[in-house]
Amino acid sequence: xxxxxxxxxxxxxxxxxxxxxxxxxxxxxxxxxxxxxxxxxxxxxxxxxxxxxxxxxxxxxxxxxxxxxxxxxxxxxxxxxxxxxxxxxxxxxxxxxxxxxxxxxxxxxxxxxxxxxxxxxxxxxxxxxxxxxxxxxxxxxxxxxxxxxxxxxxxxxxxxxxxxxxxxxxxxxxxxxxxxxxxxxxxxxxxxxxxxxxxxxxxxxxxxxxxxxxxxxxxxxxxxxxxxxxxxxxxxxxxxxxxxxxxxxxxxxxxxxxxxxxxxxxxxxxxxxxxxxxxxxxxxxxxxxxxxxxxxxxxxxxxxxxxxxxxxxxxxxxxxxxxxxxxxxxxxxxxxxxxxxxxxxxxxxxxxxxxxxxxxxx
Ligand SMILES: C[S@@+](CC[C@H](N)C(=O)[O-])C[C@H]1O[C@@H](n2cnc3c(N)ncnc32)[C@H](O)[C@@H]1O
Ligand code: SF4
Numbered sequence: 001x002x003x004x005x006x007x008x009x010x011x012x013x014x015x016x017x018x019x020x021x022x023x024x025x026x027x028x029x030x031x032x033x034x035x036x037x038x039x040x041x042x043x044x045x046x047x048x049x050x051x052x053x054x055x056x057x058x059x060x061x062x063x064x065x066x067x068x069x070x071x072x073x074x075x076x077x078x079x080x081x082x083x084x085x086x087x088x089x090x091x092x093x094x095x096x097x098x099x100x101x102x103x104x105x106x107x108x109x110x111x112x113x114x115x116x117x118x119x120x121x122x123x124x125x126x127x128x129x130x131x132x133x134x135x136x137x138x139x140x141x142x143x144x145x146x147x148x149x150x151x152x153x154x155x156x157x158x159x160x161x162x163x164x165x166x167x168x169x170x171x172x173x174x175x176x177x178x179x180x181x182x183x184x185x186x187x188x189x190x191x192x193x194x195x196x197x198x199x200x201x202x203x204x205x206x207x208x209x210x211x212x213x214x215x216x217x218x219x220x221x222x223x224x225x226x227x228x229x230x231x232x233x234x235x236x237x238x239x240x241x242x243x244x245x246x247x248x249x250x251x252x253x254x255x256x257x258x259x260x261x262x263x264x265x266x267x268x269x270x271x272x273x274x275x276x277x278x279x280x281x282x283x284x285x286x287x288x289x290x291x292x293x294x295x296x297x298x299x300x301x302x303x304x305x306x307x308x309x310x311x312x313x314x315x316x317x318x319x320x321x322x323x324x325x326x327x328x329x330x331x332x333x334x335x336x337x338x339x340x341x342x343x344x345x346x347x348x349x350x351x352x353x354x355x356x357x358x359x360x361x362x
Contacts, residue, residue, distance in 0.1 A: 008256030010063040017195035022258025032072035042285040057242035066099035074111035100143035153182035165211040181238040257281035303361035312345015
């Protein structure tokens, strides 16, 4: 079973009002070196879970990993150097536009990062303000330009307060003009426990959202992008190997405060997480909420990941023998014209109504 490494670095300059990730707005203040040490220890103590496998990909997510020093990233990467699948292994790091400078990026490439994921969200000042972001259009454009010759990806959000389909088109035209090769296009979700949850927002209605999606599909396809997952678009050869491993139901080892892991062995599939507060994790990297996934829960888990892949998966590309209970539910989906017969994946209709299709497995 393939295995990826996820490294969580929790610092953010400010808390965005829509975000429910595990973050802290405390200044980094040298704690990146202490966290790097704890993370290295954590990986070392995870050898039973790693079981001599090499990492297929590495992903530094957050929070805002670009707030950590290149030295602390280097420390972590040096410790897994011999555990990478090859010298080409995809190693991604998330950045916020304000942290992107030629010097910072050069330093990151120097310590082994070979892919950057940039949280732009929008190129409109009004929309960035509505999202409570700490960057503006100018720094968004500047950061995208700085990364133009580097394997990189842009995150955009649609469905922002007062956003129009026309403005979504403008955002997409900007990434097309700036020659971006990979895009994650997320619809704004209002998560419980966020400031947006408690606020009255003037969000675009269902019809406008549908229009935004049609515009995005047409514009992106016309300009050489292919959708390969619900929110992921890429030019040929630029798909995210790390994210594909999640959706193919590969294993991942998560390290850092609040990170999640999924590990399989001959007997069982387990999921667990690490404690969230930074100081607690630095002191104690023990796993919490360890649980075995089986039966109905496994069927749902499989459906929620595998069916996100746009073109489906050939049976020989699966990382797991699908349980009989899953296959039985799957057949019902085939009979209803929602799931593909010769591959594991959704038909055009099943993909259009993916949430309903996934309900077949509940
Ligand atoms: C952990 S953030 C990483 C990058 C960086 N911290 C940033 O925000 O620019 C990952 C991405 O998730 C997306 N995201 C976070 N919260 C979201 C929400 N409530 N709805 C839609 N997308 C969201 C954003 O596009 C964001 O770039
Ligand atoms: S910068 Fe990114 S991770 Fe941090 S609070 Fe904002 S959306 Fe969340």
